Amino acid sequence: MASGPAGSRRAYVTLVTNSDYALGARALVRSIRLSGTDADVVVLITGVVDVVDMAPLMALGARLVKVDLLPTSDAFNAAHGRARLHGNAPFTKGEKPAFHTPLDNFAKLRLWQLEEYEAVVFIDADALVLKNCDRLFDYPEFSAAPNVYESLSDFHRMNSGVFTARPSVATFERMLSELDAPGAFWRRTDQTFLQHFFPDWHGLPVFDNMLQYVWSNMPALWDWASIGILHFQYEKPWQDPHPKAAELAPLIALWEAFAGDGPVPEIAALPGPEQ
Numbered sequence: 001m002a003s004g005p006a007g008s009r010r011a012y013v014t015l016v017t018n019s020d021y022a023l024g025a026r027a028l029v030r031s032i033r034l035s036g037t038d039a040d041v042v043v044l045i046t047g048v049v050d051v052v053d054m055a056p057l058m059a060l061g062a063r064l065v066k067v068d069l070l071p072t073s074d075a076f077n078a079a080h081g082r083a084r085l086h087g088n089a090p091f092t093k094g095e096k097p098a099f100h101t102p103l104d105n106f107a108k109l110r111l112w113q114l115e116e117y118e119a120v121v122f123i124d125a126d127a128l129v130l131k132n133c134d135r136l137f138d139y140p141e142f143s144a145a146p147n148v149y150e151s152l153s154d155f156h157r158m159n160s161g162v163f164t165a166r167p168s169v170a171t172f173e174r175m176l177s178e179l180d181a182p183g184a185f186w187r188r189t190d191q192t193f194l195q196h197f198f199p200d201w202h203g204l205p206v207f208d209n210m211l212q213y214v215w216s217n218m219p220a221l222w223d224w225a226s227i228g229i230l231h232f233q234y235e236k237p238w239q240d241p242h243p244k245a246a247e248l249a250p251l252i253a254l255w256e257a258f259a260g261d262g263p264v265p266e267i268a269a270l271p272g273p274e275q
Contacts, residue, residue, distance in 0.1 A: 001065070001066045002066075003058060003064040004063055005116075006040055006063070006116040006117065007040050007063070008038060008039050008040045009117055010040070010118065010120070010134075011040035011063075011114070011119075011120045011121075012040070012041050012042065012120070012122075012123060013043075013108075013120045013121070014028055014029075014042075014043055014122070014124065015043075015104075015107055015108045015124070016043055016044065016049055016053070016057075017046045017048070017049070017107065018049065018104075019053045020236070021125040021126070022054070022057065022125075023259070024126045024232075025057060025125040026057060026060070026259060027128060027255055027259040028125055028126075028127055028128060028129070029041050029057055029061075029062045030258055031130070031258045031264075032123075032129045033060055034129075034264065035129050035130075035131060035132040035133065036132050037132060037133075037134050038134075039134065039137070040063055040117070041061065041063065042064075042065055042114065042120075043057050043062045043063070044065050044107065044108070044110055045065065046067060046069060046107055047068065065114070067107060067110045068107075069104065069106070069107050070106050070176065070180075071176075072103075072106070072179070072180045076180045076184060077103060079184075079185050080103045080185075081102070103189075105190040105191075106190050108122060108190055109172060109175050109176075110172075111165060111167065112165060112167050112169070112171050112172035112175065113167065115167045115169060117167050118166070118167075119164065119165075119166060120137075120165050120166075120167060121136045121162070122162065122164075123162050124160075124231060126161075126231065126232040126233070126237075127161060127209075127231040128229070128255060128258050129228065129229055130227050130229065131228055131267065136164055136204070136208065139164045139202060140164070141165050141198075142164065142165060142202065143163060143202040144159060144194075144202075144203070144204055145159055145162060145203065145204040145205065145208050145209035146203060146206060147159040147211070148211065148214065148218070149211035149214050149218070149233065150217050150218070158201055159191065159209055159211065159231070159233070160190050160191040161209055161211075162229050162231065163204075164204075175193075178193075178196075178197060179193055206221070207223070207226040207229075208228045208229055209231050210228075210230050210231060211231050212231065212234075212248060212251050213233065213234070215250075215273045216248070216273065219273035219274065224267050224268055224272060225268040227267070230251070235248070237251065237252040237255035237256070238255070238259070250271070250273075
């Protein structure tokens with residue numbers, strides 16, 4: 001069920017599974033609108049999201065599409081529950097907030113059901129668009145940036161916080177058949193699965209999915225003028241208290257500007273990290 005008809009053949013798509021990610025999505029949707037795009041902005045909403053959380057997204061012109069979580073088996077759900085998943089594949093580089101539910105991540109595969117669109121760019125709700133990124137619609141399926149935030153050795157693995165796709169129910173059905181195969185375990189949930197499903201994925205520039213830890217871990221790579229999408233992996237900028245508030249203060253302040261209703265800074269003029 002959608003809040004209205006599609007207004008374009010192209011769409012930026014994000015996913016909201018709870019009130020915290022609705023906060024993130026509001027800042028993301030505003031940032032996309034400020035980029036000057038003519039594409040639709042679609043928010044996939046799972047059933048637990050309250051109508052109060054939807055209102056700010058609709059006020060910004062987002063098209064809301066209600067979706068169900070995927071019809072995965074009990075065994076699959078148990079293997080990918082937060083406690084077991086993080087126990088088998090613990091995060092050692094940063095902290096995932098308590099409101100992060102790994103099993104919900106797979107719901108982003110629902111975007112392949114949006115056949116009213118010819119091309120979509122998916123962006124996680126914990127991200128900001130810092131300049132017009134419409135050129136991404138012309139990238140082939142499946143394109144994503146490497147998961148670079150610590151060293152160049154990260155280039156072999158993609159990050160699924162930003163990617164390009166061509167909606168197709170046939171593709172979605174093939175995904176479901178592979179996703180919940182007997183004994184399936186996707187270590188980094190949708191990210192691991194999508195790299196499996198699209199083994200020949202095309203690389204986007206790291207600036208199209210700049211991960212926040214680059215700020216402190218690889219400061220020489222940071223260039224505000226080149227960054228199209230800033231992605232707050234691990235800790236979220238709206239967390240209070242924030243475990244890395246001092247280290248990431250300039251990035252948190254930028255997110256807060258987009259999350260509000262006032263002006264946002266000139267991105268290219270922002271000071272970079274200390275090197």
